[in-house]
Amino acid sequence: MKLLTHNMLTSHVKGVVKGYPLLIKATEVKMNEVEFNPQFVSRMIPKLEWSALVQAAEELGHREDLPGELMAEYEKDEEFLKKVHRVLLEVEVIEGCLQCPESGREFPITRGIPNMLLNEDEV
Amino acid sequence: MKLKELESCLQQVDAFEEPKILLEQYPTSPHIAACMLYTIHNTFDDIEGKLVADLGCGCGVLSIGLCVGLDIDRDALDIFRRNAEDFEISNVDLIQCDLCAIETQNYANKFDTVIMNPPFGTKHNQGMDMKFLRAALTMAKTAVYSLHKTSTREHIQKKAHDWGVKMEVLAELRYDLPASYKFHKKKSVDIQVDFLRFSKA
Numbered sequence: 001m002k003l004l005t006h007n008m009l010t011s012h013v014k015g016v017v018k019g020y021p022l023l024i025k026a027t028e029v030k031m032n033e034v035e036f037n038p039q040f041v042s043r044m045i046p047k048l049e050w051s052a053l054v055q056a057a058e059e060l061g062h063r064e065d066l067p068g069e070l071m072a073e074y075e076k077d078e079e080f081l082k083k084v085h086r087v088l089l090e091v092e093v094i095e096g097c098l099q100c101p102e103s104g105r106e107f108p109i110t111r112g113i114p115n116m117l118l119n120e121d122e123v
Numbered sequence: 124m125k126l127k128e129l130e131s132c133l134q135q136v137d138a139f140e141e142p143k144i145l146l147e148q149y150p151t152s153p154h155i156a157a158c159m160l161y162t163i164h165n166t167f168d169d170i171e172g173k174l175v176a177d178l179g180c181g182c183g184v185l186s187i188g189l190c191v192g193l194d195i196d197r198d199a200l201d202i203f204r205r206n207a208e209d210f211e212i213s214n215v216d217l218i219q220c221d222l223c224a225i226e227t228q229n230y231a232n233k234f235d236t237v238i239m240n241p242p243f244g245t246k247h248n249q250g251m252d253m254k255f256l257r258a259a260l261t262m263a264k265t266a267v268y269s270l271h272k273t274s275t276r277e278h279i280q281k282k283a284h285d286w287g288v289k290m291e292v293l294a295e296l297r298y299d300l301p302a303s304y305k306f307h308k309k310k311s312v313d314i315q316v317d318f319l320r321f322s323k324a
Contacts, residue, residue: 001216001217001218002216004174004216005191005216005218008229008230008233009218010226010229012224012225012226012229020229032213033213034213034214035214037172039172040172040173040174044174047233089214111201111204112204112216112217113197113200113201113204113217113218113219114218114219115197115219115220116218116219116220116221116225117195117219117220117221117224118221118224123224
């Protein structure tokens with residue numbers, strides 16, 4: 001699971017009002033090289049919940065010097081875009097789980113794939 | 124990449140090991156997948172450098188480019204992951220989820236493009252094709268590319284109109300399904316299928 005994907009995932013357990021962001025508890029994390037495309041990264045940034053991304057990177061020990069807030073004109077800052085690229089696309093959670101911040105329900109991550117399926121009584 | 128090269132690459136992709144009938148699991152033939160992707164990329168430029176979702180991705184025959192694959196079946200997703208590793212494709216991510224159960228609003232307009240070959244709704248899952256389409260249209264910002272039975276074209280056209288989206292028939296395909304389940308009596312069957320493009324006005 002990449003952090004770009006994690007940034008979108010929400011817990012939809014019955015009764016949960018805001019199941020976001022999901023807390024990451026990782027037992028295995030890997031780095032996977034992905035070709036850098038600055039325009040793509042630059043286009044993705046406005047779609048992200050930036051603070052959730054920083055929090056996730058922090059949880060995985062991969063935050064490095066990612067700023068807590070976006071500064072203006074980041075589209076032109078290639079060094080910054082490279083850092084974002086790394087965190088969004090190259091850090092991968094292989095084993096662990098995602099925890100709903102409201103209900104505490106855990107969604108397992110196995111072989112890099114988060115399982116968001118709910119049981120019948122949770123829907 | 125030439126169409127023939129793409130098709131021959133896709134022939135190497137592993138398909139379902141033990142297809143699950145109730146999920147209507149059929150791999151998209153390499154020929155059809157290659158034609159679809161070739162058109163989406165060359166005519167509409169909706170793949171390269173885009174965030175793409177493949178709904179009901181199965182084993183990943185359609186997924187190329189930067190892509191998030193979604194499927195309910197863990198076994199298929201594991202094969203997808205293996206395929207991605209074998210082909211050294213790193214710009215792919217996978218989610219196991221039920222498209223009928225997730226709150227698609229949370230994913231609204233998050234993807235540039237959605238591609239899919241959804242279940243047609245023939246195995247006690249009637250209406251599944253429309254559920255997938257509804258989810259896809261919510262999640263896509265620019266376009267949805269999908270395969271649907273030609274016999275449902277008018278129905279889908281009407282729904283598209285109701286939902287305020289434009290529908291184009293890009294091609295009519297004869298989807299050749301080789302016998303894969305025990306109850307299949309014929310060696311293969313041709314189903315008339317439309318390759319559709321939906322765009323938000």
